[in-house]
Amino acid sequence: MEDRRREGDLYVPSRTLKGQRTVVCFYLNYHLVLITKLRHRCMTGPIPDRLEAPCRSNATKWEYNVLEFNGEADHVHLLLALTPKVLPSAFVYNQKTVTSRLLRKEFADHLNRYYWGKPVLRSRSYCVSAPLTPPSHAWRRADIVWAMEGLIIGVGQPERATVL
CATH class of the missing domain: 3.30.70.1290 (Transposase IS200-like)
Known part of the structure; x- marks a missing residue:
């Protein structure tokens, strides 16, 4: 089952696989x-x-x-x-x-x-x-979406952002 959410120009699909949550973000x-x-x-x-x-x-x-x-x-x-x-x-x-x-x-x-x-x-x-x-505001929106997903995000360089 796939759940899709759009936040501005970022598209963040998420789905559950064997109890794990996967988040994909792209621009x-x-x-x-x-x-x-x-x-x-x-x-x-x-x-x-x-x-x-x-x-x-x-x-x-x-x-x-x-x-x-x-x-x-x-x-x-x-x-x-x-x-x-x-x-x-x-x-x-x-x-x-x-x-x-x-x-x-x-x-x-x-x-x-x-x-x-x-x-x-x-x-x-x-x-x-x-x-x-992507512009810097896109990564801030991604942080908001990820926070809505219930994940804690380590913020730094966009390419180095990690899920803790």
């Missing part, structure tokens, strides 16, 4: 940039707001959090907190497919002016980057 935030085909500045008006809805609605299916969402007329930035079970490349492929299909269906007249009736919206390229280390 997998990704900055994702999706660009339009040929960098056409076609994402104007209500399109960015409509684009945000499917990105947030897929969160339960793919087990991720959208921490930030913004962009300009030719690209979109997403700051995501993914779990280790999710491959970033598979996630990006799914997001590009779902959002492109939705926007081409709802805003066909607007997008036909830019893409001459062709069924394209996104470029095949994308950029995914990850911060090297």
